[in-house]
Amino acid sequence: MTTVIKSPPLVETKHLTKRFGNFVALSDVSIRFTPGSFHALLGENGAGKSTLVKAIMGYHVAEEGSLIVDGIERSIDNPKQAQKLGLGMVYQHFTLVPSMTVAENLVLSEERVPQIVNWREKRAAIEKFMAGMPFKLALDRPISSLAAGEKQKLEILKQLYIGSRFLILDEPTSVLTPSEADEVLSFMKEMTLAGKISVVLISHKLREVDTYASDVSVLRQGRLVGGGKVKDMSRADMVSLMIGRESVSQPAARTASGQDKVMLEIRDFGVMNDRGVPAVRDVALSVSASEIVGIAGVSGNGQTEFVEALAGQRELTGGGIEVAGERYDRSRACKRRLGVHILPEVPLRNACVGAMSVADNLALRNFDQAPFASGFVVRKDAIRKQAEDLIRQFGIKTRGPDTPIKALSGGNVQRAVLARELSAKVNVLVVQNPCFGLDLHAVSEIRNRIVNARNEGAAVLLISEDLDEILELSDRILVMAEGRIVHETPRATADVNIIGRYMASHHD
Amino acid sequence: MQEAGDLGWWGVAIAVIGGAFRVSTPYIFVSLGEVITEKSGRVNLGLEGILVMGAMSAFAVAVMTGSPWLGVLAAGIAGALLGAVHAAISNLPRVNDIAVGIALFIFGIGLAFFLGKPFTPVAGPILPHISLGAWSAFPQVRNALEINALFILGLVVAGLVYWGLKNTRWGLMLRVCGDSSDAALAMGLNVNYVRTVATMVGGFLAGIGGSFLSLYYPGGWNEGLSSGQGLMAIALVIFARWNPIYCVYASLLFGAATALGPALQTAGINENYYLYGAAPYFLTLALLIYSSSPDRLLAGAPAEVSISK
Numbered sequence: 001m002t003t004v005i006k007s008p009p010l011v012e013t014k015h016l017t018k019r020f021g022n023f024v025a026l027s028d029v030s031i032r033f034t035p036g037s038f039h040a041l042l043g044e045n046g047a048g049k050s051t052l053v054k055a056i057m058g059y060h061v062a063e064e065g066s067l068i069v070d071g072i073e074r075s076i077d078n079p080k081q082a083q084k085l086g087l088g089m090v091y092q093h094f095t096l097v098p099s100m101t102v103a104e105n106l107v108l109s110e111e112r113v114p115q116i117v118n119w120r121e122k123r124a125a126i127e128k129f130m131a132g133m134p135f136k137l138a139l140d141r142p143i144s145s146l147a148a149g150e151k152q153k154l155e156i157l158k159q160l161y162i163g164s165r166f167l168i169l170d171e172p173t174s175v176l177t178p179s180e181a182d183e184v185l186s187f188m189k190e191m192t193l194a195g196k197i198s199v200v201l202i203s204h205k206l207r208e209v210d211t212y213a214s215d216v217s218v219l220r221q222g223r224l225v226g227g228g229k230v231k232d233m234s235r236a237d238m239v240s241l242m243i244g245r246e247s248v249s250q251p252a253a254r255t256a257s258g259q260d261k262v263m264l265e266i267r268d269f270g271v272m273n274d275r276g277v278p279a280v281r282d283v284a285l286s287v288s289a290s291e292i293v294g295i296a297g298v299s300g301n302g303q304t305e306f307v308e309a310l311a312g313q314r315e316l317t318g319g320g321i322e323v324a325g326e327r328y329d330r331s332r333a334c335k336r337r338l339g340v341h342i343l344p345e346v347p348l349r350n351a352c353v354g355a356m357s358v359a360d361n362l363a364l365r366n367f368d369q370a371p372f373a374s375g376f377v378v379r380k381d382a383i384r385k386q387a388e389d390l391i392r393q394f395g396i397k398t399r400g401p402d403t404p405i406k407a408l409s410g411g412n413v414q415r416a417v418l419a420r421e422l423s424a425k426v427n428v429l430v431v432q433n434p435c436f437g438l439d440l441h442a443v444s445e446i447r448n449r450i451v452n453a454r455n456e457g458a459a460v461l462l463i464s465e466d467l468d469e470i471l472e473l474s475d476r477i478l479v480m481a482e483g484r485i486v487h488e489t490p491r492a493t494a495d496v497n498i499i500g501r502y503m504a505s506h507h508d
Numbered sequence: 509m510q511e512a513g514d515l516g517w518w519g520v521a522i523a524v525i526g527g528a529f530r531v532s533t534p535y536i537f538v539s540l541g542e543v544i545t546e547k548s549g550r551v552n553l554g555l556e557g558i559l560v561m562g563a564m565s566a567f568a569v570a571v572m573t574g575s576p577w578l579g580v581l582a583a584g585i586a587g588a589l590l591g592a593v594h595a596a597i598s599n600l601p602r603v604n605d606i607a608v609g610i611a612l613f614i615f616g617i618g619l620a621f622f623l624g625k626p627f628t629p630v631a632g633p634i635l636p637h638i639s640l641g642a643w644s645a646f647p648q649v650r651n652a653l654e655i656n657a658l659f660i661l662g663l664v665v666a667g668l669v670y671w672g673l674k675n676t677r678w679g680l681m682l683r684v685c686g687d688s689s690d691a692a693l694a695m696g697l698n699v700n701y702v703r704t705v706a707t708m709v710g711g712f713l714a715g716i717g718g719s720f721l722s723l724y725y726p727g728g729w730n731e732g733l734s735s736g737q738g739l740m741a742i743a744l745v746i747f748a749r750w751n752p753i754y755c756v757y758a759s760l761l762f763g764a765a766t767a768l769g770p771a772l773q774t775a776g777i778n779e780n781y782y783l784y785g786a787a788p789y790f791l792t793l794a795l796l797i798y799s800s801s802p803d804r805l806l807a808g809a810p811a812e813v814s815i816s817k
Contacts (some may be wrong), residue, residue, distance in 0.1 A: 080696050097687045097695040098811060100680075108684060108695065113677040 006200040008035040008165040009070045009086055010054065014105030016065035018051055025051040026212065033166070036195040038188065040213035040230070041202045042242055044439040046322075048222040049202045053168045057082045057089050083111065088164025090155045090172055096143045102154060103139040109158045129161055134187050148299055149180035154183065160197075160282045168200040169463040173208060177298050178467065178500040185212045204242075206235045218242055242440075254475075257457045261289040264428045268319035271302070271309040271483075278317065279305035280483040287428070287459035292450070295463045295485075298503050302483035304345065307432045311342045311350075323382030323428055336365070339427035343434055347417040355408035358398050359387035361405045362420050386423075394419040395445075411442035418449055426458040433464055447473060467499065479503055519648055520775045526652025527767020528760045529659055530724070534559065535759035536662035538741035539718030540669055541587075541710035543750055547673065548706030549686040549699070549812030551593050553609025555714045556738025557616020558587045562718025564620035564627070567729040570722075571632040580635070580658070580719045587715020588708045590616055594702035613738075627729045633719070634727045658720050662756070665713065669752040682706055686810035714738065741793050747795045749808065765791045 011033040018026040026048045033039050041049045054060045056067060058076035058432065066073050069085050076082050079089070096105050096450070106126055107117060107248060135153040152172055159167055169188070173181035189212045191197045205211055209216055209230065218241040219226035226241040236454055264287040273279035280302040287293045308314040310321070312330030314357040321328040323338040344350040352361050363383045366372055372382045387401035396415045398408055405413060414434060421429065431450060435443040450473060454460045463480075464470050470477055477494050479487035487502035489495075510720040538555050545552045545632060552558075562583035570579030594612050638660070641653030671680035685702045687691045692699050721733045748754035769784035 078696070079694070091694070095688075095691045095692045097684050099687050100683060104680060108680055113680060115677045117677065117680070118677050119675065 007195065010035050010068075011054055011087070011166055011198070012068040013052070013056065014068060016052065016062045016067070018054055018055055018060055018062045026055065026221050028065070029106065029219070029222075029224045030065075031217050031224065031227075033198055033200060034215075035198055036192050038192045038199045038201065038212055038214045040209040040216040041200060042204065042206075042209060042216055042238055043219035044204065044242055047219040047242075049219055050170065051222075052219065053089065053170065053200065053202065057087060057168065060254050068196055080111075083162065083164070086163060086165040087168070088159035088162070088166065089168040089170065090152075090159060091170055094156060096151055096158075097419065098144040099142060100141050101142050102137050103145075105143060106153065106158060106161050109162050113480045124366075126161075130157075133157060134158070135183075148183075149176045152176060152180075153184060156188070157418075165196070166198045166200070168202070170202045171204075172201070173203070173205065177503045178496060179504060181208070181380065184432040188212070206238055209238065210235060231487065233282060241473060254451060255290065262286045263289045263291075263324055265322040267317065267321075269306070269309070269321070270317040270319055271305045271314055272317055273302075273305050278483060280309065283319075283480075283483075283485055285478060285485060287461055289427075289457050289459055290454055291475045292454050292460040292462055292473050293476045294470035295461065295478045295480050296467055296470045296499055296503060297463075297465065297480035299465045301503075303432065303465075303480060305432060305483075306480070307342070307344050307463055310430055311344060336424075339425045341424070341429050343414075343417055343421055343422035343429070343431040345436065348406060348410075348413045351417050352405050352413065355404050357402045358391070358396070358405050358408070358416060359384050359401035362387045362390050362401075362416060365420055390419040390423060392414075411438045411446075414438065414442070414446060418446060422449065426456070428461070429453050429458045430461045431463070433466070434462075435464075435466065468498065471496070476487050517775070520771045521560030522648050522652045522773035523774050524764050524767050526648075526654075528595045528770060529652070529655055529766035530763070531766045532756075533656060533659045533662055533720045533724070534717035534737045535741050535744060535762050536659070536666065536756055537720070538714045538738055539748065539755040540662070540665055540752055541713030541717070542742055542745045543710075543748075543752055543755060544669065544682070544713070545591075545703075545707050546745060546750060546813050547684050547686045547810055549689065549704045549810055550595075550598060550605045550703050550707060551609060551742070551813055552591065552707055552710055553606055553739075553742065554594055554612025554616060555591065555609075555710075555741060556734065557613040557620075557738065558590045558711050559616075559721070559738035560598035560716040560717040560734050561590060561616040561620040562587050562715030563659040563722040563733050564624040564718075564729055565715070566719030567632055567722035567727075568624065568627050571630055574633060574812060575668065576633045576635045576723045579633075579723055580716055583715040583719035584712040585715070587711035587713070587718070589711070590715075591708040591711020592704065594711070595700075595707040598707075599700045599704065611771050612713045621731055624729050624731075628731075630728070632727055632729075633723070634725060635723045637724075645711075656720070656724050658716070658724070661716075666752045671811075673752070675800060675807070682812070689812055714741075717741075736789075741786060743792045743796055746809075747799055762788050 012031070014030050016026055016029045017024070029048070029052060041052065051060060057064045058078045058081055061077060067076060074085065094146045095107065103123060103126055107113060107122055123139060126293070127182065130136065133156065137150060137154060137157070146154065147272065156167070167188070172184060176184065186198050190198050192214070198252055201208070201213060208247060213230050214229065216230050216233065216238065218225050218238060220242060266283060266285050269280060269283040270278060271280040285293065295303065305314060309316055310330070323340055326338060328334055328340060342351070345421070348354055360383065363386060364371055367378055367383060372379055372386070384401050390396070391398060391401065394415050398411050398417060405416060429450070433449065434446050438446070447469070450460060450462065462470065462473055471491065471494060474491050477491060477499065478485050478488050479499055479505055487499065489499070538559055542552065542555060565586040566583035569582035570576045590612060594608055597603055635657055637654045637656045639650065639654050642649035644650055659753045669685035673683060681697055681702055684695065685697060685699050689699050722729045740762065744758045745755065749759040765787040768787045769781055771779060772784055
């Protein structure tokens with residue numbers, strides 16, 4: 001463990017340019033990260049934020065430009081070198097080893113793990129280190145038992161433990177509850193104000209940038225398009241820098257909801273997870289026609305198992321589902337007859353066959369019906385025609401109907417699956433994290449389609465980890481925590497703080 | 509047998525216990541080897557081939573040098589070399605370690621049969637044992653408590669592996685590679701290198717397991733020496749939840765199951781001999797069914813191992 005307390009380094013990029021083939025991911029970017037600053041990097045997906053920090057950390061080597069640390073030009077070829085200079089990164093996906101304990105993970109992060117680990121000494125050192133930190137974690141807990149927020153905290157502790165003084169956080173709050181996010185970011189801010197570390201925060205949440213960052217730099221299409229002190233900029237300034245002159249379509253208007261007609265009814269629903277532990281317990285809810293019911297919750301609280309069970313991918317341990325008064329047995333025939341449509345999370349993995357063409361994927365629900373099939377023969381021309389129509393109608397960006405769907409960008413896969421699911425009569429639409437990782441244009445378009453489906457009479461069940469999305473779209477909001485519905489509120493009276501408190505609730 | 513009659517059913521129990529010590533020895537080594545390999549994130553299904561190759565090389569070297577311990581060493585080296593072959597091929601991109609393992613399984617057996625031909629009719633030296641049963645008047649008890657040296661070595665190795673996985677730099681690195689190759693890469697570990705070493709160490713131990721078959725009573729090399737211990741040890745690792753200490757227990761259980769048929773025979777029960785002989789295979793099937801489930805993942809399984817994905 002590095003015990004020498006060094007001050008955070010001054011890090012500057014000068015004219016950094018990084019190309020991938022013909023694509024310019026980063027173009028002439030010069031930013032100065034002063035010691036002790038809390039510097040936000042804003043930008044849409046693909047704006048070059050990740051490329052920039054990866055170039056700083058040595059994952060990418062920039063073609064042009066230089067990196068200057070404490071006044072000395074450095075060429076960093078790998079993360080280990082960055083580490084030696086006190087630069088550390090907290091990743092969006094966790095790099096903790098799931099079956100190992102908190103203490104083992106901390107020891108493993110050391111630059112040189114001793115040949116034989118003297119656990120008594122190590123534990124004493126780690127406990128001493130933890131005593132000075134605001135988050136407490138039991139050293140013997142395996143990572144797989146930690147909640148997402150605890151893992152995120154441990155990732156940060158790990159960086160501090162190995163002596164990083166320049167911390168890059170890549171969208172750290174996407175898996176946290178609002179109060180956890182505040183806790184983590186306030187702590188980081190305190191540390192920067194005390195001059196102990198510098199923080200670079202990659203985010204697209206303006207609230208976080210506003211509240212915690214001291215400086216901001218905005219990237220768009222690989223270029224630095226603006227920035228400065230956060231106190232000198234308004235949110236509107238930041239948004240217009242992020243998205244340029246293009247306008248984002250307005251949220252779709254809502255028609256009155258048909259509260260009287262219950263379309264989806266779920267009773268005493270129970271599901272196990274992969275480890276044979278109940279993941280969803282005693283869930284009962286109903287959704288009316290022309291209503292969006294949003295289920296908020298921190299990732300990993302049973303949402304995925306819940307959606308998988310609705311889709312028929314996972315056995316129920318109890319309870320039943322009715323759609324428009326009829327028993328829904330989750331079979332393909334039943335889904336078709338009752339008009340049940342599902343857009344699961346990560347649709348490329350869960351609702352597509354990646355190597356098959358866009359046209360075939362668009363026909364997955366109806367290829368065995370007329371006019372797409374006659375007897376045993378599938379009619380390729382009809383399937384292709386349908387694909388061309390849907391591609392045009394939904395604005396799916398693909399080289400053509402024959403391109404394998406896995407070659408499409410995330411937003412276009414989402415569009416394609418939504419096109420497939422919305423092209424027939426929709427009684428029930430279940431969507432999970434529909435806008436995760438999409439840029440602002442795709443987000444507003446997909447949200448509008450969901451609201452339109454509702455306006456046309458569908459009962460929509462929206463399961464999302466993005467609380468803002470839930471608040472924007474839902475007529476009624478439920479909170480799922482540890483597999484149970486713990487809170488219900490109409491949107492009109494929804495309070496973010498109360499919802500956040502329920503999201504973090506524990507039963508046991 | 510006259511003496512068995514004196515002890516009645518106790519004779520069967522004692523014979524089963526004695527058999528468990530003897531028969532479990534190759535299981536212990538092969539399963540410990542597989543634990544090390546799987547903890548690194550690879551499955552080596554070729555251990556049966558390595559076991560047979562180990563048996564052959566051990567016997568050949570022991571006959572040529574007159575020292576059974578040099579034979580054990582040779583078996584380990586032969587196993588490590590075959591492990592290196594497995595690792596080298598599996599290191600190539602888009603190669604499936606299961607398929608490589610099956611190929612190695614067949615290759616190892618074939619190679620051993622080919623090279624072993626001249627040694628089939630030869631008698632060779634035998635590994636020593638320690639008698640713990642001198643206090644007893646019954647020859648069956650004395651017989652059962654003749655603990656072979658490799659069994660004791662196996663217990664020591666199991667303890668070392670258990671301790672090493674928790675307390676050494678190597679053990680921790682191994683588990684990182686087996687659990688999350690992303691985390692391993694982020695740490696700057698060379699995942700393929702770690703897995704290569706782990707597969708070689710696994711092969712070394714499996715080879716030693718093989719040496720027991722040809723160097724312990726009655727000794728000698730023939731083509732029917734192994735009866736699938738190398739394959740069953742892989743099932744045993746799953747049953748033991750990748751824990752080296754549980755591997756020893758599970759090996760003893762398998763050993764006892766294998767010893768059941770011969771033990772009943774010594775007690776004069778000859779009916780259904782082949783049925784009792786199939787006990788370990790029934791046990792393998794039963795354990796695999798017991799430990800599997802459509803909606804549960806195995807607790808303790810290294811996440812990178814392709815059988816647990």
